Amino acid sequence: MRPYYEMYSQEEIEMIYDAALEILADVGLEMTHPRALEMLEGAGARVDRKSNRVYFPTELTEKCLAMAPEEFTCSGRTEEFDYTAGMYADARIRTASGAIDRFDLYRNTTARLTCADIAEQALVADALPNVGCVGSLTPSDSPRQTYDIYSLRSLLENTRKNIWVLTSSSKNLFYQLKMLEAVCGSKETMRLGRNQGAGIFCVISPLTITDDEIERAMLYADYGLPVKVPITTLMGGNAPYTMAGILAQATAEFMGCTVILQTIKPGIPVWYYGLFQSLDMATGGVQYTSAELQATFAAVAQLARRCKIPPTTTCTTSSGCEAQQTIFNLAQGTMFNTLLGVAEQGGSGLDGNNAYSPHALILQDEIMSYTKRILRSCEISPETLAVNAIAEVATGKKEYVSAPHTLKHLRSEERLRSKVFSYVSAQRWFENPTTLMQKTDDYLTQIKSGHEVPPLDDHVLKEIDDIVKAADKELT
Amino acid sequence: MIEAQILEKAKKLLVEQDKEGVEAIARQIIASGHDPLELMDKALIPGITEVGDHFGRGVMFLPELMQAADAMKSATDIVNDALTNTDNGKKQGKKGKILIATVKGDVHDIGKCIVVSLMRANGFEVFDLGRDVDTDTIIEKAVEHDVDIIGTSALLTTTMSQQKILEEALKSAGLRDRFATMVGGAPCTPRWAARIGADAYAEDAQDGIRRVKEIINGK
Incomplete structure (x- = not known):
C-alpha cells in the first residue's frame, strides 16, 4: 500500500462523522420523488410527506455505507484501460468535466468548446498514462437540448478510457446509456461491469434532492454504472462558513445520497467526491481553490476512509486561466491530493471548471507522474546501499560514473524524465529560450498527430449515429 | 434641524449594521417632528x-454588507x-428601479x-422575484413596478437560453x-449578451453595480 498523509486526528474525524449522522437523523433531506420516498420508507427511513423531508436513522445510514464496495473496477473500452477505484488504489486523473470553454494556455486564447475540442480531450486523455477517466464537456456546436449526447459521442469515438457520463436530464441519459450499450455490446455486459462509464448523483445544497436526480440514479443503477457523488457546495453560501461546518453538511449529504443509491440498488459502487468551493467574503466571488479548501479535501479523504468508500477530489483553478497561477494550483493540488491518498482526482479544469485546457491536462499528468515517483521512494537493500562500492570508490578512483556498481544499476534504478520539463543549463537555455508552455504545446501537437485510437466498428458507429438522431428528434 | 450628534449616531448604527438601533432612532427622529428627508440625506445615505x-x-x-443593506431598507421603509x-407626500427618490430574477429551470x-x-446598499430599489422564474412573470412584474432595468441570472448552460x-x-x-x-451568471459572457441583444453583461456583483449606474445615468 502506498503511503499517505493524514492531517486530522481520529477524534476529529469521528466528530465530523457523528455530526453528519446527526444531521441526517434530525434534519434529513428534502425530497419529493414518490417512488424514492416509498423505497426509503421501506428501508427504514422516516418520511414526512407534509414537510417533504426524509430522516435517516443512524443504523440505516451505516448499514448502507457498509453495502458500498471499498474497491471496484472502472472499465475502459478494453481491460487494458481499466483502473481501480479504491481507498488505496493507484492515483489517477479525471479530466475536466462540464466545461464550456477551451483555453489555450500557450497562446492565451479562449473560445467556446466544440465537439472537435471534446474529441481532442478524449484523444489526449487516451495517450496520457495517468488519466483514468475522461469527463464530458459542453459543446457549443450541437443542439442545446442534446449537447450531452453529442459530447458522449465525441468521447466514445476518441478514447478507450472510462468516461464520466454527465447528463442534463433523465430523458437524455436514456439515450446516452443506449450509446454505451452499443459500444459495450449489451446491457447485460454493462451490468457485469464492462460499461466504460460512471454516473453522477447530485445534491443541491443544503440537503435537497430533486426528482429528476432520482430518475437518473435509477437509470445508472439499471445499467450497472458506478456513481460519483459530487458535493458541490459553497462554503459560506449554501454551506456553513466554518470549514468543519461544510465538512459536516457535505458528509451528511454524501451519506444521504449513498443511502438513496444503495436503496435503489444494493452494492452500487460510489465515490465521496469533495467538490467544495468557497465564497470570497471580500468580493462576493467564488474561489475554486484555496488553502482552506485543500485542508477540507484532506478531511474528505479521511472521512471517505472512515466510511470505507473511495474518495475523489479536484484541484481546479480560480485563476481565470492565467498560466502561472494555473501551474501553481495544479502542482499543489495534484501533489497534495496524491499525498493524501486520493486515488482519483480532477483537475485540468480552469476557471472553476468552466474552461478545459489541453495544456493543463498534460501538465497535470506530468505532475502526477512526478508525485507518484516520489511516493515510490527507493529500494533499500544491501545491494543498493552500495557499501562495498563506496569502499572501493572512496579509497580508489573517487568517481562513481564509471564504477561497476553504477553500470550495474544504471537501467534498473528508476529516474523519472519529464516529457516537458527542461534539463539544459541556464546558458544553453538562454541561447534558445523555450518555455514550459511551449514544450507542452509541442507535446500536444505530437499527441494529436501521432496518437491513434482504434476506431469503433462501423456498425457501432452507425448505431450511435442513429441514437443521436433519435434523441434530436425527440428532444429538440 | 436634527442635532448633529443624533445624525452621527444614526449613521454609526447603520455602519455597525444595528438594524434594530437604526429603526429605533429613525422612529424617534420622525416622532420628534423632524424632517425624514434630512435623516435620509445626512445620516442614512452617507452611512450606506x-x-x-x-x-x-x-x-x-x-455578510456585513448584506446586514447593512437590510438595515438600510428597513430605515428607508420607515422614512x-x-x-x-x-403634506410633503414625496417619497424618498431611489436612484433607479431594478427587477432581478434567476431564470426558469435554474435554482441557483x-x-x-x-x-x-x-x-x-447603493440606493437602488430592487424587486427580487427569486429563482426559477418564467419569462411571462418577469415581464409582468417589470411592467407592474415600472422598473428601469431587468436583470436575469443563469448558472447553467441549459438555462441561459431563457x-x-x-x-x-x-x-x-x-x-x-x-x-x-x-445578464449575469457563470456561463454568461459579454459575447453572449451581445448575441442575444442584452444591454449589459455583469461579470460579478460589483461589475453589476457599475453597469446599472451607467445605464441609469445614461437615461
Missing part, C-alpha cells in the same frame, strides 16, 4: 455609502411611510442575492425599448 466604501476596500465583508403621511441564487444586497427568450418576448410584446436588460 461608507459601508460600500468599506466593502470596496476589503474592510467589511459580504417613506413618514413621507406618505405628511446565491450570486443573485449578493447582487440584490449590493444594489440596495435570457434569450426574455429578449425575444420583450420584442414581441413591444416592450423592448421600455426596459434595459442585463
Whole structure:
C-alpha cells in the first residue's frame, strides 16, 4: 500500500462523522420523488410527506455505507484501460468535466468548446498514462437540448478510457446509456461491469434532492454504472462558513445520497467526491481553490476512509486561466491530493471548471507522474546501499560514473524524465529560450498527430449515429 | 434641524449594521417632528455609502454588507411611510428601479442575492422575484413596478437560453425599448449578451453595480 498523509486526528474525524449522522437523523433531506420516498420508507427511513423531508436513522445510514464496495473496477473500452477505484488504489486523473470553454494556455486564447475540442480531450486523455477517466464537456456546436449526447459521442469515438457520463436530464441519459450499450455490446455486459462509464448523483445544497436526480440514479443503477457523488457546495453560501461546518453538511449529504443509491440498488459502487468551493467574503466571488479548501479535501479523504468508500477530489483553478497561477494550483493540488491518498482526482479544469485546457491536462499528468515517483521512494537493500562500492570508490578512483556498481544499476534504478520539463543549463537555455508552455504545446501537437485510437466498428458507429438522431428528434 | 450628534449616531448604527438601533432612532427622529428627508440625506445615505466604501476596500465583508443593506431598507421603509403621511407626500427618490430574477429551470441564487444586497446598499430599489422564474412573470412584474432595468441570472448552460427568450418576448410584446436588460451568471459572457441583444453583461456583483449606474445615468 502506498503511503499517505493524514492531517486530522481520529477524534476529529469521528466528530465530523457523528455530526453528519446527526444531521441526517434530525434534519434529513428534502425530497419529493414518490417512488424514492416509498423505497426509503421501506428501508427504514422516516418520511414526512407534509414537510417533504426524509430522516435517516443512524443504523440505516451505516448499514448502507457498509453495502458500498471499498474497491471496484472502472472499465475502459478494453481491460487494458481499466483502473481501480479504491481507498488505496493507484492515483489517477479525471479530466475536466462540464466545461464550456477551451483555453489555450500557450497562446492565451479562449473560445467556446466544440465537439472537435471534446474529441481532442478524449484523444489526449487516451495517450496520457495517468488519466483514468475522461469527463464530458459542453459543446457549443450541437443542439442545446442534446449537447450531452453529442459530447458522449465525441468521447466514445476518441478514447478507450472510462468516461464520466454527465447528463442534463433523465430523458437524455436514456439515450446516452443506449450509446454505451452499443459500444459495450449489451446491457447485460454493462451490468457485469464492462460499461466504460460512471454516473453522477447530485445534491443541491443544503440537503435537497430533486426528482429528476432520482430518475437518473435509477437509470445508472439499471445499467450497472458506478456513481460519483459530487458535493458541490459553497462554503459560506449554501454551506456553513466554518470549514468543519461544510465538512459536516457535505458528509451528511454524501451519506444521504449513498443511502438513496444503495436503496435503489444494493452494492452500487460510489465515490465521496469533495467538490467544495468557497465564497470570497471580500468580493462576493467564488474561489475554486484555496488553502482552506485543500485542508477540507484532506478531511474528505479521511472521512471517505472512515466510511470505507473511495474518495475523489479536484484541484481546479480560480485563476481565470492565467498560466502561472494555473501551474501553481495544479502542482499543489495534484501533489497534495496524491499525498493524501486520493486515488482519483480532477483537475485540468480552469476557471472553476468552466474552461478545459489541453495544456493543463498534460501538465497535470506530468505532475502526477512526478508525485507518484516520489511516493515510490527507493529500494533499500544491501545491494543498493552500495557499501562495498563506496569502499572501493572512496579509497580508489573517487568517481562513481564509471564504477561497476553504477553500470550495474544504471537501467534498473528508476529516474523519472519529464516529457516537458527542461534539463539544459541556464546558458544553453538562454541561447534558445523555450518555455514550459511551449514544450507542452509541442507535446500536444505530437499527441494529436501521432496518437491513434482504434476506431469503433462501423456498425457501432452507425448505431450511435442513429441514437443521436433519435434523441434530436425527440428532444429538440 | 436634527442635532448633529443624533445624525452621527444614526449613521454609526447603520455602519455597525444595528438594524434594530437604526429603526429605533429613525422612529424617534420622525416622532420628534423632524424632517425624514434630512435623516435620509445626512445620516442614512452617507452611512450606506461608507459601508460600500468599506466593502470596496476589503474592510467589511459580504455578510456585513448584506446586514447593512437590510438595515438600510428597513430605515428607508420607515422614512417613506413618514413621507406618505405628511403634506410633503414625496417619497424618498431611489436612484433607479431594478427587477432581478434567476431564470426558469435554474435554482441557483446565491450570486443573485449578493447582487440584490449590493444594489440596495447603493440606493437602488430592487424587486427580487427569486429563482426559477418564467419569462411571462418577469415581464409582468417589470411592467407592474415600472422598473428601469431587468436583470436575469443563469448558472447553467441549459438555462441561459431563457435570457434569450426574455429578449425575444420583450420584442414581441413591444416592450423592448421600455426596459434595459442585463445578464449575469457563470456561463454568461459579454459575447453572449451581445448575441442575444442584452444591454449589459455583469461579470460579478460589483461589475453589476457599475453597469446599472451607467445605464441609469445614461437615461
